[in-house]
Amino acid sequence: xxxxxxxxxxxxxxxxxxxxxxxxxxxxxxxxxxxxxxxxxxxxxxxxxxxxxxxxxxxxxxxxxxxxxxxxxxxxxxxxxxxxxxxxxxxxxxxxxxxxxxxxxxxxxxxxxxxxxxxxxxxxxxxxxxxxxxxxxxxxxxxxxxxxxxxxxxxxxxxxxxxxxxxxxxxxxxxxxxxxxxxxxxxxxxxxxxxxxxxxxxxxxxxxxxxxxxxxxxxxxxxxxxxxxxxxxxxxxxxxxxxxxxxxxxxxxxxxxxxxxxxxxxxxxxxxxxxxxxxxxxxxxxxxxxxxxxxxxxxxxxxxxxxxxxxxxxxxxxxxxxxxxxxxxxxxxxxxxxxxxxxxxxxxxxxxxxxxxxxxxxxxxxxxxxxxxxxxxxxxxxxxxxxxxxxxxxxxxxxxxxxxxxxxxxxxxxxxxxxxxxxxxxxxxxxxxxxxxxxxxxxxxxxxxxxxxxxxxxxxxxxxxxxxxxxxxxxxxxxxxxxxxxxxxxxxxxxxxxxxxxxxxxxxxxxxxxxxxxxxxxxxxxxxxxxxxxxxxxxxxxxxxxxxxxxxxxxxxxxxxxxxxxxxxxxxxxxxxxxxxxxxxxxxxxxxxxxxxxxxxxxxxxxxxxxxxxxxxxxxxxxxxxxxx
Amino acid sequence: xxxxxxxxxxxxxxxxxxxxxxxxxxxxxxxxxxxxxxxxxxxxxxxxxxxxxxxxxxxxxxxxxxxxxxxxxxxxxxxxxxxxxxxxxxxxxxxxxxxxxxxxxxxxxxxxxxxxxxxxxxxxxxxxxxxxxxxxxxxxxxxxxxxxxxxxxxxxxxxxxxxxxxxxxxxxxxxxxxxxxxxxxxxxxxxxxxxxxxxxxxxxxxxxxxxxxxxxxxxxxxxxxxxxxxxxxxxxxxxxxxxxxxxxxxxxxxxxxxxxxxxxxxxxxxxxxxxxxxxxxxxxxxxxxxxxxxxxxxxxxxxxxxxxxxxxxxxxxxxxxxxxxxxxxxxxxxxxxxxxxxxxxxxxxxxxxxxxxxxxxxxxx
Numbered sequence: 001x002x003x004x005x006x007x008x009x010x011x012x013x014x015x016x017x018x019x020x021x022x023x024x025x026x027x028x029x030x031x032x033x034x035x036x037x038x039x040x041x042x043x044x045x046x047x048x049x050x051x052x053x054x055x056x057x058x059x060x061x062x063x064x065x066x067x068x069x070x071x072x073x074x075x076x077x078x079x080x081x082x083x084x085x086x087x088x089x090x091x092x093x094x095x096x097x098x099x100x101x102x103x104x105x106x107x108x109x110x111x112x113x114x115x116x117x118x119x120x121x122x123x124x125x126x127x128x129x130x131x132x133x134x135x136x137x138x139x140x141x142x143x144x145x146x147x148x149x150x151x152x153x154x155x156x157x158x159x160x161x162x163x164x165x166x167x168x169x170x171x172x173x174x175x176x177x178x179x180x181x182x183x184x185x186x187x188x189x190x191x192x193x194x195x196x197x198x199x200x201x202x203x204x205x206x207x208x209x210x211x212x213x214x215x216x217x218x219x220x221x222x223x224x225x226x227x228x229x230x231x232x233x234x235x236x237x238x239x240x241x242x243x244x245x246x247x248x249x250x251x252x253x254x255x256x257x258x259x260x261x262x263x264x265x266x267x268x269x270x271x272x273x274x275x276x277x278x279x280x281x282x283x284x285x286x287x288x289x290x291x292x293x294x295x296x297x298x299x300x301x302x303x304x305x306x307x308x309x310x311x312x313x314x315x316x317x318x319x320x321x322x323x324x325x326x327x328x329x330x331x332x333x334x335x336x337x338x339x340x341x342x343x344x345x346x347x348x349x350x351x352x353x354x355x356x357x358x359x360x361x362x363x364x365x366x367x368x369x370x371x372x373x374x375x376x377x378x379x380x381x382x383x384x385x386x387x388x389x390x391x392x393x394x395x396x397x398x399x400x401x402x403x404x405x406x407x408x409x410x411x412x413x414x415x416x417x418x419x420x421x422x423x424x425x426x427x428x429x430x431x432x433x434x435x436x437x438x439x440x441x442x443x444x445x446x447x448x449x450x451x452x453x454x455x456x457x458x459x460x461x462x463x464x465x466x467x468x469x470x471x472x473x474x475x476x477x478x479x480x481x482x483x484x485x486x487x488x489x490x491x492x493x494x495x496x497x498x499x500x501x502x503x504x505x506x507x508x509x510x511x512x513x514x515x516x517x518x519x520x521x522x523x524x525x526x527x528x529x530x531x532x533x534x535x536x537x538x539x540x541x542x543x544x545x546x547x548x549x550x551x552x553x554x555x556x557x558x559x560x561x562x563x564x565x566x567x568x569x570x571x572x573x574x575x576x577x578x579x580x581x582x583x584x585x586x587x588x589x590x591x592x593x594x595x596x597x598x599x600x601x602x603x604x605x606x607x608x609x610x611x612x613x614x615x616x617x618x619x620x621x622x623x624x625x626x627x628x629x
Numbered sequence: 630x631x632x633x634x635x636x637x638x639x640x641x642x643x644x645x646x647x648x649x650x651x652x653x654x655x656x657x658x659x660x661x662x663x664x665x666x667x668x669x670x671x672x673x674x675x676x677x678x679x680x681x682x683x684x685x686x687x688x689x690x691x692x693x694x695x696x697x698x699x700x701x702x703x704x705x706x707x708x709x710x711x712x713x714x715x716x717x718x719x720x721x722x723x724x725x726x727x728x729x730x731x732x733x734x735x736x737x738x739x740x741x742x743x744x745x746x747x748x749x750x751x752x753x754x755x756x757x758x759x760x761x762x763x764x765x766x767x768x769x770x771x772x773x774x775x776x777x778x779x780x781x782x783x784x785x786x787x788x789x790x791x792x793x794x795x796x797x798x799x800x801x802x803x804x805x806x807x808x809x810x811x812x813x814x815x816x817x818x819x820x821x822x823x824x825x826x827x828x829x830x831x832x833x834x835x836x837x838x839x840x841x842x843x844x845x846x847x848x849x850x851x852x853x854x855x856x857x858x859x860x861x862x863x864x865x866x867x868x869x870x871x872x873x874x875x876x877x878x879x880x881x882x883x884x885x886x887x888x889x890x891x892x893x894x895x896x897x898x899x900x901x902x903x904x905x906x907x908x909x910x911x912x913x914x915x916x917x918x919x920x921x922x923x924x925x926x927x928x929x930x931x932x933x934x935x936x937x938x939x940x941x942x943x944x945x946x947x948x949x950x951x952x953x954x955x956x957x958x959x960x961x962x963x964x965x966x967x968x969x970x971x972x973x974x975x976x977x978x979x980x981x982x983x984x985x986x987x988x989x990x991x992x993x994x
Contacts, residue, residue, distance in 0.1 A: 011931060012923050014804050018935075019919045022942060026912045029949050030905060036863045036953050037901040044863020048877055048897075 056216055056224075059192075060209030061156055063236030065170060065199065067245045068271075068472050072161055074170060074200075079157035080132040082140060083125035084114065088149035095149050102143070103136050105129055125151070131288055158193070158287045164280035166248055168308035169241065169272070169408070169470055171198020172283035193287070197308075199239065199470050200283075202407045206474050209236035237474040237483075242271035250596045251276040254589040260556075260576040261309035261449045263468075264593055267457030267562065267571045269487040270466030272406070274593065277309040311404075311411040314446035315575065318533030318582070319374045320560045321395070321441035323503050324455060325382060326367055328394030330499040334385045337502050340366050343377035350433045354380055357534065371506035372516045374532060376440050383439020388430055391438055392418035397493040398455035399465045400447055405488070406468040415446040442536060453573040456560050460504065460529075460568040463495040507531055508565050511587075518559065521587035526598040530561025530572075530590060532582030554578040557585035563594050570597055641691070642921060642987050648914035649980050652965035653680050653973065655907065656891065660968045662873045663887040663894045672887060672968055679970035683977030690981025691988055698982075699756060699929045702749040706774070709746035712739035713781040740782045740790050741975040745982070748936035750774050751797050755805055756929030763805045771801045788834055789960035792947070796939035804935055854890075855954045862896040862904075862952055869900030887968040889960055893952045907966070911945050921987040930986040937979040 036044065065074035082099070089095045096114060100107045110128055117126030128150075132140075137152050144150070158173050176184075176194040188194055195201040195208075212233035217226045244264075251262045255278035264274035281298055298305060307313060329335045345361035347354055356362065356376040362369065370378035383391065395401065401416035415421075417438060422430035426444075437443035450468055458465045467488040474483045507529035510516040517532040535556040557579035562568040572590040579585030657680070661673035698705065716739065751774055758767050775797050782791040802815070827835070861877035870876065875897035878886050886894050895903045915938055922934035941964050948963040950956035962969050964976045 008928075008931075010806060011804055011928075014806070015919050015923050015935070018804075019916050022915045022919065023912065025942075025946055026908050026915075029946065030908050032950075032953055032955060033862065033896065033901060033904045033908075036859065037865055037896065037904070038867055040863055041866040044860050045866060047860045048864035 056214045058212035058214055058231075058233040059156070060211050060233035061235045062158065062193075063207040063209065063474075063477065064238045065207075066238065066240050067243045067248070068240060068273075069244065070240070071245045073166065073241065073243075073245075075159050075161060076156040077159040078154050079130070080137050081127055081153050081155065082129045082132055082136075083151050083153055084117070084128050085125050085149050085151060086117070095147065098147060099128060099140075099150060102139055103129065103132075131157075158283075160283045163282045163284065165252055166243060166275065167198075167280045167283050168277040168310070169198055169243060169275045170283060171200035171202075172196055172286040173200055174286045196286075197306075197409060199241065199407065201409060203239055203471065203474075207236040207239060210234040235477050238477055239474050240472040241470045242266075242273060242472045242485075243275065243470065244273045244597075247274040247593055247596055248276070250274075250592050251589060252278075252280075254592060258576050258579060258585075259303055259309075260574070260579065260586075261313070262575070262589060262593075263310050263449050263453040263573045265453045265457055265466070265468055265571045265573075267461050267466065267568050270454070270457070270468045270489075271472065271487075272468050272470050273570060273597075275310055275470070277307070279303050279305040281305040308408065308410070309575070309577075310449040311406060311408055312448070314412050314414050314448055315556055316443070316445060316535040317441040317447045317452060318535035318556070318558050319376075319441055320452055320531045320533035320558045320573075320582075321445070321447075322371055322374065322379055323459065323507055323531050324395060324398050325379065325386065325391065325439060326371055326506070327459065327495070327499060327503045328390070328397075329382050329386055330367070330502060331493075331496060332386075332390065335367060335382060337367050340364050341370070341375075341378045341381050343375050345377075347377045347380055349380060349384065349436045350431075352433050352436075354436055367502065368506040368509060371503070371531065372509040372513060374510075374517050379439045380436050383435050384432075386435075386439070388435045388438060389418050389420075391435070392416050392421075395445075395455075398458055399490065399492065400445075400451055400455060404448075404450050404454045404468050405490075406450055407470055411450070412448055414448055414451055415444060417444040441533060449573045449575045452558075452560050453571050456562055456571045456573065458492045459495070459500070460562045460571065462497070462500065463492045465490040465492045504529055504565065507562075511561065517583045518561075518587040518590075520583065521559075521591040523563070523591055523594045523598070525601055526563050526594055527565040528561050528563030528590075528594055529565050530559060530587070532587060533558030533560070534580075534582045537578065554580055557582045559583075559586035559590050561587075561590045561594070563598070570594070641984055642917065644917040645914055645921070645980060645984060645987075648910045648917070649965060649977065652907070652910050652914075653683075653977075655895070655910075656680075656963075656966035656968070656973070658872075659891055659894050659898070659966070660887045662875075662898060663878055663891065664968075665873070675970065676968050676973065679973045680977070682970075683974035686974060686978040687981030687984070690978055691985045693985065694989065695930065695933060695982055695985045696927075696989075698749055699753045699933070702746070702753040706746045706750040709739070709743040710778060710781065713743060713778065713785075717781065717784055738790070738969075738971040740778070740785075740787070741971040743778045743782075744794060744940060745937070745975055745979055747775060747778055747794060748797060748933060748940065748979075749982075751801055751936050752929045752931075752933035755801060755932040756927060758805065758928075763802070763807050763811070767805065768802070768807075768811075771798060771805075786831060786834075787960065788830075792959060793940055793944055793961060796943040797936050800932070800935045800939040804932065854958055855951075858890055858893045858952050859954055861890075861893040865897040865900040865903070867901050869896075869898045869903055872898050874898060889948065889958070889962055889967060890952065891967045892949060892963050895966075896952065907963075908949070911942075915942050918983055921983060921990075924990050925986050926990050930990070934983050934986050937983055941976065941979065 061076055064072060064076075066072050082103075084095065084099075086092065092114065096107070096110055099105065100110055105128075113128060114126055117124070132152065140147075140150055140152055160167070160170060160172075172195075173193040174196050176188040176192050180194055181188045181192075184194075195204040200207065210233060212231045214227055214231075215229040216224045217228055218224050247264055251264070251274045255262065255276050259278055261278070262274060262276040263272065265272055279301070285294055285298075330337070342364050343356055343358075343362040345356050345359050347356075354376070357374065362373055362375045362377070365373065365375045365378050367378075369375065370382075386394070392401075395416045401414055403411045403413045405411075417430070417434070419430045422428060434443050438445050454465055454468055467490065469485060469488075471485045473485060475481070508527065510532065511518045511522045511528055511530050513519065518530055521530075522528075535558060537553055537555060555578070557574075557576040559574045559582050560572070562571045570593075572593050574586040574589045576585045657673050657676050660676050664670055664672045751771065754767065754770055754774065758764070775794050779791045779794045782794070802811070807815075857877060861875065864870070864877065865875070875894060877897050878894040892904070892907065895907060899906070918934060918938040922931050922938070925931045925934060944961050944964050947956050947959065947961045948967075951958055951961070962972050965973060967973075
């Protein structure tokens with residue numbers, strides 16, 4: 001007990017020392033603050049008044065987008081914004097009145113902007129009006145002396161040079177959403193522009209570059225006085241696309257009054273030479289800040305201009321599926337080229353009557369005739385021999401039912417039915433009569449135009465599925481160094497050349513022999529092959545959507561073609577929504593595209609190799625190969 | 630409560646409570662000044678919520694017998710270390726440090742609670758060590774008890790927070806009665822460890838220490854914070870530029886001004902008078918708390934109050950020195966005042982424990 005009390009005395013004594021130490025240390029701190037705040041206060045006050053360093057972000061110029069031949073598609077242009085500096089204004093109301101009358105602005109809008117800006121610290125300039133014209137800029141600058149509170153700032157705005165042209169390939173910019181800012185790890189701030197959809201989104205990192213920073217000295221009003229340090233921004237990469245503006249233009253002219261999509265691919269590499277989705281929209285709208293009315297108009301348009309029909313909309317392929325099924329049946333030995341079917345114009349399967357598109361019938365047809373004349377009855381029989389699961393196997397091999405992997409977002413995968421799909425996903429068993437529909441590209445089978453283009457590429461290239469892409473190369477604007485896209489492939493089934501030749505020959509006949517469904521669209525300069533398709537619009541949705549508008553019940557028109565027949569360098573898929581028949585509504589665009597590519601007149605004999613390789617500018621030689629004089 | 634009297638007629642110490650509340654109120658005021666109109670707008674309200682949470686914890690700590698806490702301090706200590714281990718294994722990084730656990734909108738630093746738990750276990754250690762002289766085994770135990778959480782927090786890596794545990798070692802050694810030659814030995818060991826520890830520091834930590842030793846070496850980098858903070862403090866002068874009128878803080882020159890650099894905002898806007906007010910409130914709190922330690926019923930209570938007070942005092946001295954370049958920027962907040970929910974809430978919990986010791990100072994309580 002005694003010992004404990006002695007101990008407590010020792011602790012108590014140490015605590016007394018501790019109290020002195022606490023008092024002493026805090027006093028020392030007080031003295032230190034005294035020396036800084038009182039003794040050297042004047043010095044630090046002058047520093048705080050005159051030497052204010054502020055970090056200002058330098059936005060990197062976004063990379064340009066050009067077509068494969070270097071024709072500019074997307075550039076930047078200066079945009080002028082009017083700012084109000086509150087500290088400079090003697091009378092805010094008078095300033096508002098002045099600018100409203102000078103530029104004819106909406107008084108209430110300007111007032112509410114000033115009101116909102118008041119919540120920020122005084123040095124933060126308030127944006128009053130964006131996208132000023134040159135005359136307006138001049139008018140404001142001319143009165144800069146009397147009204148120093150107004151200042152014009154210049155920034156870069158995205159300019160899509162051809163408006164709605166190739167809009168679905170290019171995408172657009174809009175202000176980064178809070179989620180995008182978060183997921184990008186705060187590289188972007190509020191009000192920064194970010195690519196949405198298209199290549200603007202897919203290659204955002206390349207195009208955006210890296211922002212720089214300026215350390216500037218500002219005065220006590222927050223205005224810049226001098227620059228202290230500077231870290232330059234790294235400009236974004238220029239992007240060359242695989243698109244060929246000439247072909248793109250031809251396709252867009254065709255779709256001016258039509259709804260649908262067109263894809264032109266190089267089957268050897270997957271380069272997208274043209275990509276059209278109609279109706280289109282003008283990406284420039286978004287950079288000029290869309291009004292609510294414009295945005296709603298875009299969203300409420302029943303034809304959905306924002307959708308990329310080539311990859312986002314799924315349709316019945318109709319007869320364009322026939323060559324793929326024909327090859328599959330040949331390869332599996334289920335039919336031989338001479339196997340014949342008699343077509344009286346209709347046939348009965350499983351107690352249901354199925355019609356051929358030709359009322360009187362095609363008579364006795366073999367495989368070549370059936371493709372050339374698009375005989376439905378032949379393919380009903382062929383489909384019955386195959387069965388839905390083998391159809392699934394064949395079409396999946398050609399890439400149907402899975403996304404093509406194109407460098408655009410929101411791609412749909414389509415649907416290739418099977419018995420298992422019916423059982424597990426649909427929840428209703430597969431009816432054999434459905435197989436009959438599927439064998440002419442109807443029924444639950446759904447594809448995108450891009451899938452058809454890739455599948456046809458595989459068919460003409462011996463089974464190799466190229467990944468469609470828009471990225472041709474990127475170029476560093478400073479060093480000029482280029483980065484080329486390396487073609488990617490998915491290996492489909494290895495195709496047997498002899499059996500493939502039968503199908504290709506039949507597709508040649510479709511265009512080049514009298515009686516072929518696309519004989520009207522043959523091209524003089526180059527021999528092409530192809531297949532027409534006419535897909536029925538069935539299903540509850542479309543009937544309801546059509547309502548009073550009977551044109552919405554019109555069939556969809558397809559054409560899928562390739563050329564030149566011997567060494568194909570272009571695959572074209574045209575889809576016209578409610579266009580009518582494939583031969584009349586879709587094939588003419590394919591013809592126009594092949595003519596644009598290979599010329600209208602018959603081809604000259606192949607030029608000597610030296611001449612053909614001459615215009616090799618940045619590896620762009622391919623596009624100009626075999627061009628007619 | 631309001632009258633300072635609890636059932637049974639025993640009085641709570643109003644000096645400690647009053648100083649703590651005044652400091653917290655100052656904190657809310659200046660967090661509001663530093664954040665209004667910025668992307669941190671609204672944090673003052675959150676701070677007030679956390680103060681309320683802290684007051685709840687404080688009242689609970691007063692009502693709960695600290696002797697029970699001491700008895701179970703080992704279990705509490707172990708439980709408080711579990712989240713730290715969890716963080717090292719699975720924690721997500723905020724500002725490059727894995728020291729936060731998220732609860733919906735709020736984040737919590739479990740290391741703050743670990744500080745209290747460690748103080749409890751240290752107090753328990755000395756409760757049973759009723760000899761006037763310090764045993765070597767006690768020193769080893771003390772080192773292990775404090776060393777473990779320090780290591781866990783150091784690895785997060787939050788060096789500032791790890792440092793705030795160290796006063797517990799000092800409190801134990803000094804008030805436990807370490808003889809002079811012991812101190813000499815410790816100074817030598819620490820000097821050697823510091824030399825070796827340099828190689829364990831991350832680059833940015835080395836940069837900060839380098840900047841501290843030579844602040845003008847890197848005006849735009851690490852030196853920027855110290856320089857801007859000094860300008861803010863110095864330009865405040867005697868009576869300051871006025872509330873919400875500090876150009877350094879309102880023009881956003883100060884880094885993390887609502888958390889670690891809140892004192893610089895006070896110094897700029899309320900001047901030397903504001904600084905003196907803050908230092909006086911802390912002086913009142915600490916001197917009074919040490920007085921309470923002397924009157925505690927048992928050794929455990931004495932060391933609990935000493936440990937908690939020591940940690941708070943350390944943070945105040947380091948943070949206030951940081952503002953004017955007398956200490957490296959280590960990310961140690963100013964207790965009660967800096968924005969930070971876990972810090973504020975657990976500081977009030979510590980106040981509750983101190984008041985609980987005072988409240989039960991009579992042997993028959």
